[in-house]
Amino acid sequence: MIMSHMITSITSEPFSNPHIRKVLDSVMSKVLYESNGSATFCDPFARESFTTLLPNCITNDLNKEFEWCDYNLEFKDFAHTIQERGHVLDLVFFDPPYSLTQLKKQYDGIGKDLELWQTKNMWKEGKDILAHMMPSGSYVVSLGWNTNGFGLKRGFKKTEIHLFEQQAREEQHTLFVVVERKVQRTLSEFEYQTQVEGIDC
Numbered sequence: 004m005i006m007s008h009m010i011t012s013i014t015s016e017p018f019s020n021p022h023i024r025k026v027l028d029s030v031m032s033k034v035l036y037e038s039n040g041s042a043t044f045c046d047p048f049a050r051e052s053f054t055t056l057l058p059n060c061i062t063n064d065l066n067k068e069f070e071w072c073d074y075n076l077e078f079k080d081f082a083h084t085i086q087e088r089g090h091v092l093d094l095v096f097f098d099p100p101y102s103l104t105q106l107k108k109q110y111d112g113i114g115k116d117l118e119l120w121q122t123k124n125m126w127k128e129g130k131d132i133l134a135h136m137m138p139s140g141s142y143v144v145s146l147g148w149n150t151n152g153f154g155l156k157r158g159f160k161k162t163e164i165h166l167f168e169q170q171a172r173e174e175q176h177t178l179f180v181v182v183e184r185k186v187q188r189t190l191s192e193f194e195y196q197t198q199v200e201g202i203d204c
Contacts, residue, residue: 005163042093082132097145152181159183
């Protein structure tokens with residue numbers, strides 16, 4: 004596994020940090036090479052990210068002010084929608100609000116109330132759906148204050164962990180950038196296939 008640590012300046016748009024962007028570019032290059040240039044990317048929390056300029060990236064942001072995104076939906080609704088449209092994802096950029104405080108601030112900013120269900124394991128359902136849309140060999144790059152990522156239960160194995168420590172701001176959390184590759188089907192995917200195809204477990 005590749006691991007790195009760097010002290011740098013991180014803003015509210017971490018994709019704009021050149022060191023973080025270097026990690027993203029490296030994974031994108033790998034995915035494009037392995038797919039002969041035909042990969043589909045996905046950014047469920049795009050805001051004003053560079054991903055909105057990529058022709059092969061499906062973008063979403065709850066805030067309707069970001070009208071240049073393909074969708075302006077709740078994360079799980081976005082995941083359901085693109086699943087119903089039959090998309091296959093080769094790379095997901097996962098950079099949601101990192102805490103309930105950040106999530107509430109985002110909702111307050113667009114005049115919406117945070118509902119109870121959103122405070123309990125808020126990203127699980129959407130992650131589950133996206134994982135089903137990703138074949139073996141696909142990648143997820145997750146940003147956050149922990150290294151959880153999508154995890155083994157969804158069929159993903161960590162290949163890189165990068166720690167970005169906030170420069171001159173000791174009170175700030177360290178930002179983790181975790182790269183994972185899907186190495187197997189999830190248990191639920193296998194169970195679903197056995198039901199559809201009538202395969203005995």
